[in-house]
Amino acid sequence: MASVRKVLVFGASYGSLLAVKLLGAGHDVTLVCRPSTAELIEREGIRVRFPDAASSERVEVDSRHLPGRLSATAPRDVDCADYDLVVLAMQEPQYATREVREALRDVAYARIPCMSIMNMPPLAYLARIPDLDTGALRHAYTDPAVWDAFDPACMTLCSPDPQAFRPPNEPPNVLQVRLATNFKTATFASAQHDAMLQQLQADIEEARFPIGNDEKALPVKLKVHASLYVPFAKWSMLLAGNYRCVQPHSVRSIAAAVRDDATQARAVYEWTAQVCKRLGARDDDLVAFDKYAAATASLTAPSSAARALVSGSTNIERVDKLVQAIAAGFGMQSDEVDRTVVLVDAWLASNRGAAEARDSVPIRAVA
Secondary structure: OOOOOEEEEEOOOOHHHHHHHHHHOOOEEEEEOOHHHHHHHHHHOOEEEEEEOOOOEEEEEEHHHOOOOEEEEOHHHOOOOOOOEEEEOOOHHHHHOHHHHHHHHHHHHHOOOEEEOOOOOOHHHHOOOOOOOHHHHHHHOOOHHHHOOOOHHHEEEEEOOOEEEOOOOOOOOEEEEEEOOOEEEEOOOOHHHHHHHHHHHHHHHHOOEEEOOEEEOOOOOEEEEOOOOHHHHHHHHHHHHHHHHEOOOOEOOHHHHHHOOHHHHHHHHHHHHHHHHHHOOOHHHOOOHHHHHHHHHHOOOOOHHHHHHHOOOOOOOOHHHHHHHHHHHOOOOOHHHHHHHHHHHHHHHHHHHHHHHHHHOOOOOOO
16 A cells, blocks of 8 residues: 555445455544534444445445554544545535534635545535526525635545435444445546545555454445546436435335336436436446446435435425536426425425424423
8 A cells, every 4th residue: 555544534334345345454533423423433433334236235334454554533623634535425404504614615715635425416516517596506504604615626526325324223324335336436636536536445445444254355346437428327317316316295205206106217217317418428427327227226215315304304405406406507497306306395485483482482480
């Protein structure tokens, strides 16, 4: 390995997946998370469970047995000095909270290269797309000003294709991988930053993980692509599957959203792919619908966006609204995408109304 890299990861849930791959490759990782979660990770590390193709079972990786060093910290305690790379692994609304926003501002001012693995691409990354009016897209973000301090040359986007979740009734330092595909990252605008990505790709490829008395290669790799548009392949998946989990009064699994009405799902998927092509993507940057549809057979739970709406969230990532706005700039429109946007808007409005009602209930004195 050429040199040990220090990587700061915002988000200890989904971020643990990439973190454990980096740790297995010998690099040092600091996870930014809630204070209670940071204390737990400092004591016990993280556990990530991968599907093992050889045994058809799951194997668990314990970060304490890996060559890289793991630490964790709360957002208010982040010191971004000396990090080689920052990974943005929280969901987009979380960056609007005061402490996270302040930590992110320090990262922007330090001009540390950032790789986002959010579903929602940072506006600073979209600023790298030729002729795209990012001003017309700001309404899709919880707080677009969060991204204003970033130099687009220091931002890249990595498609969060692997599917993972925190198992119920388990501590927050445990993550389980449901769909073990690869992270696909676009390059930076700098050859020096790209050399670092290439190093991380090679190191993760070569890493072996202690499983029982053996050492194994495990799925989920980092793949570097020269095209700015490769990470946009996820948009078709999100709009055809994840957001269409949302129904007027309930939610459904990703598998049901795609497979119960495959004709409608294909139409949304291919329409979104056309939006990506108008931006500049080529066919080989994208993923064919049939390949995606086959992969959804294992996605038997609602998407994280749908689950968040059911749990009462007042803000979620709005890739549906972002793609709708980009398409409008090209004179493109989809009735099904419009219907989905309206449904998500309605759920959020209801959740916000319920939250305001709870906040306005007076506290009664106890006699």
